[in-house]
Amino acid sequence: MSMSFEHTTLGQRVLFGTGQAAEHLTAELDRLGATRPMVIAGELERALAEQATAKITPALWWDEVIQHVPVEVAERARAAAARESVDVVVSVGGGSTTGLAKAIALTTGLPVIAVPTTYAGSEATDVWGLTEDRTKTTGTDPNVLPATVVYDAELSKTLPVGLSVASGLNGMAHCVDSLWAPRTDPINQALALEGARALARSLRGIVADADDMDAREQALYGCYLAAVSFAGAGSGLHHKICHVLGGTFDLPHAQTHATVLPYVLELNAPAVPELAGRLATALGGEPSTDDAAGAAVAALRELYDAVQAPSRLADYGFTTDGIGEAVGRIVAAAPASNPVPVTKQNITGLLCAALTGDRATVTV
Template sequence: MRFDHETLGQRVRFASGGARESLAAEVGLIGAERVMVVAGADERELAETITADLPVVVQHDEVVMHVPTDVADRARQVAAEHRADLLVSVGGGSTTGLAKAVALTSGIPIVAVPTTYAGSEATNVWGMTESSRKTTGVDDRVLPRTVVYDASLMLSLPADMSIASGLNALAHCIDSMWAPRADPINAALAVEGIRALDEGLPAIQADPRSIDGREQALYGAYLSAVAFASAGSGLHHKICHVLGGMFDLPHAQTHAVVLPHVLAFNAPAAPRAAARIATSFGSDNAVAGLAALRERVDAPRALRDYGMPEAGIDQAARAVVEAAPADNPTPVTVENVTALLHAAWEGAEPR
């Protein structure tokens, strides 16, 4: 056994119903005096409630999916004008992503309060979009110093969005099993993340008010993000970044639709990883285990349902091949990626 593994330095405060108290304690430890709150308009009331004890100088609510560069530039200007010394993000992946865009150029630290299962809060990966092209990078300045997890904040997230967001987290786990920097440590995190999400998502589907289900899903989402941050972007994430940037598709639903197709694509060429994935699902077959979970939670099935044009498949396939990791278990070609994307577009069974 021989590998190099890097563990990112970050504090996690996990307490259902404790977001306000956890935030106040953390900001006190950091010693921040000028807090910029980043939260979309839909999260404004929640953000005001949980940041009521903080020295907030501005609340910024221009949050846009995939973080367009002009939106990032305006947020950076707001932070500079108000001399912010701490960013508190309250929301999903787009909100965290915007805070990261500010931190990337300013070095202002972030405390993240997630309200979805996106996982961006536990990675040092940033992403922005310009001219229908999404660019991502890795920089330790964008890693939130602390994550405040409060499962009660997820109770207002509709069940269908919770499922899509949780499947996005599951994609982090599965992609981590064969990503460029996959190693035994991030694989161990990933398989436990799969198990927790396989338990938590059906519980949410059965009872969206279940704190137990929300906590399991949130725990699994954190593990998935830590595994992903260590292992790097595999084929699944390269595909979704291309599709999101090119067609402005919704992030979580795109991941949820594409995941079973990438698993079916790679599993035959990565039998050891596939066996561990299967075990995490309590199944003897990884593809079947994921399919069973997706059936239980009524998962999103077709990219065409979210606005992807069939005419864009060929263009997307070529872009995916250019971006795909060289060491993906199954060799990536325009032909087989085109077939994968077409199956995902129409909602066909993975093959």
């Protein structure tokens, strides 16, 4: 079979090393010629940020970090950066922290150095997101791609097991969505499948032993591959659903992605059996020539059971009252290239099932 596709690889420097965050961050500031860093870290991440920045002197500390990046928070952070003549933004934390750094870079062009403490993956994409009037808007811009990512598994050790699982499954959602997202190609799919394999292995390891540093390193490796694949493939149906649930209903980012993922896979996998079979194998499941889609769903469900994954949107504040509005917003935003046509009926069924954790088959 002949291949024909166009692929863009984003230019970014990655420094990976357990226990080396402070050393790597110092070297990167020197390389960029930056002397007035703004360090973004929420209150809960302050100790980790101080560890990562132990060898530098921040010009500004910023701790107002809110999920889904409200526009007004971004504007306050941008103004503070301007007042302090900041010349680089250093984010230490999860996706919300990285997202705020990107929002600053979007309008200022300041370089970003991302130091992730979770498995969100935002650090490896050129995607930004801002929320205003209960609507989350996303886009891509080369200015927001962090110039450097500093990965240090030591900084993820204090992440509780439950949050590690939710965050890692957020990364898994990047992998699965990238298999059929609008710009996907064989390179994105290969990265996504290897990312899925690494995340499945690492999450089991973290659940078995939260201090397993090999598992923590594998999780960072997997989330990076997941994000790179997602950056290339674009935003698929899963992310459109979760952006609505997060931006409009203020549901927590990682837990929402983790909860919704099996239902999106169940909806789409029958239409892409070859990819579903490869995903089943990556997740450690038994491949099936008769029912590749079923094998992929079963492998993901088995992983979810093993790591006690989030399973009900109701646990995070979503109710039946929100389904009608959510369905309308999702259908309007869904990519036309989704493997299965997106309808009010199948999205309603998907959300109803995800609300309660019902494992009945999602209606196509």
